[in-house]
Amino acid sequence: MVVLLKGYPRLSETFIAQELRGLELAGFKLELMSMRRPTDKKRHPVHDEIEAPVHYLPEYLHEEPLRVAKAFFHWLGKPSFRATARAFLKDLPRDISRNRFRRFGQALVLACEWPDGADWLHVHFIHTPASVGRYAAQLLGIPFTVSAHAKDIWTSPDWELSDKLDDARWTVTCTRGGADHLRTLSGHPDKVHLSYHGLNLSRFPSPARAPATRDGSDPNDPIAILAVGRAVPKKGFDILLRALALLPANLHWTFDHVGGGDELQTLKPLAEELGLAGRVSWHGAMSQQEVLQRYGKADIFALPCRIGKDGDRDGLPNVLVEAASQRILCISTTISGIPELFVDRENGLLVEPEDPRALAAAIESAIRNPWERDRMAGNAEAKVRGHFDHKTSISDLERLFSSAYSTAAIEERSQS
Incomplete structure (x- = not known):
């Protein structure tokens, strides 16, 4: 099976890497095709465990x-x-762009350089990678399937999603909201499946944490607030900085951000402008092992996700699942799939997006009440370990692939 990716490897797409490794361990022989070469300087350990060869299309x-x-x-x-050119020419008037020509050209190369013996194409992301995958599958006359995630769903036009959903054997996505949206656009809603990514919990063992005691009252023992994620608008880090600036002066805390991203150019000056520079540390991109060490030092994890002006949004950010697995109180917003993991005041704190004051109130409450942090964080860890094990998502994919392979074999015999 060939797996088509937008870029590989990527630090921000650990969930894809762990899925690839999980499929290999389940007995699938994979070859990876990437539309872009890597730009991250670091790798996660799972990238080195993946055995599949990687090929790069012309970017x-x-x-x-x-x-x-x-x-x-x-x-x-x-x-x-x-037949494929007709599909391309049908798409072109609806998307007259260099990007559309590029996807058609990449599909020609993918199909021309198709690995010997491969009989299936699986695509990660339903926007541009699925365009390449759809054209390539038409050229080759083979089935293709799709994993849809977040930005690719919410920033793609409905007509394009509908065409891809109908042509794919099946599509899997990782939040109930995303699945519901795709089902409304598909002529065959039963071909859209929900499967949460989950975590490889062996990489995120239950931490040995002492009961929480920090309450922000001791300047020598400040609360450690952590955020992990690329500095892009949908993460809401500007809202988080404004919320931190609203906290009472008698609360003592530090804030650490892990991740790269273009918005760091504006976030760092904003922290200076808000008078937070002495309490804020920017660490850049880190490997999974380094992030795990950061989780071990954090009291609160904050990620105030929002919907971008272009409709871009997170589904259920993997870092929230990771942080919850480490028994850290998570504070986030009510968008997308986040409430599918967290229930406000039961196992986390959720506020409406774009509201620094509400976010500040949630952070202050969490700081001042260490016993409540422990209670909610414990509930969140239990939910992750009970319902977000990546073995479940691998089993879902095994079942979907096995069923699709059987159907394809029956169709091939009937045509011969």
């Missing part, structure tokens, strides 16, 4: 013109090329 067609031309002339004149 920009003009950078490898001979490779693209070879693929074009390989397919030109074949019946499947004419």
Whole structure:
């Protein structure tokens, strides 16, 4: 089976890496095709465990013109090329862009360089990777399936989602909200399946934490607040900084941010402007092992997710599941799949997005009440360990692939 990825490896997509490794351990032989080369300087341990070879498509067609031309002339004149070109020309008036031509060219290369013996294409992300995957599957005459996540769902036009959902054998997604949305757009809603990513809990063992005692009253023992995530608008880190600036002066805390991202250029000056610079530390991107060490030092995990102006949003951020597994009180917002894990004041604190005052009130309450932090954090860890084990998602995929393979084999026999 070939798995098509937008970029590989990526620090921010641990959930994909652990799924790939889980499928390998379940007996699937994989080959990875990536539309982009890696830009992260670090890797997670799971990336080194994955055995599948990795191949890279031309990220920009003009950078490898001979490779693209070879693929074009390989397919030109074949019946499947004419059918795929019709699909491309149907899409083009609805998306007249260089990006659309690039996806068609990448599909030609993918199909031309298809690994011997591979008979299935699985695509991560239903936006641009699924465009490449759909065209390539049409050229090759093979089935394809899709894993949809968050941004790819909410920033794609409905017409494009509908076409891909109908052409794919099945689509799996990781939040109830995402699944419901996709089902409304599909002519075959039964082909859309919900499966939470979960964690490889062996990498996130239950921590040996002493009962919480910090309450922000001791300047020599401040509360440690942690956030992990790329500095992009949908994470709401500007809202978090404004909330921290609203906390009473007699509360003592520190804030650590882990992650890269373009918004760091504006977030760091904002922290200075709000008078927070002495309490805020920016650590950049870290490996999973380094992040796990940060979890061990944190009292509160904060991630005030929001819906971006372009509709982009998180589904259920993996870092919230990770933090909850480490018995840290999580404070977040009510958007997307976050309430599918957290219930306000039962196993976490949730506020409406875009509301620094409500977020500040939640943080203050969490700081001043260590026993409540412990209670809610314990409930969250229990929920993660009971319902968000990645073995469940791997079992879901095994079942879906097995069923689809059987159906494809029956169809092939009936046509022969």
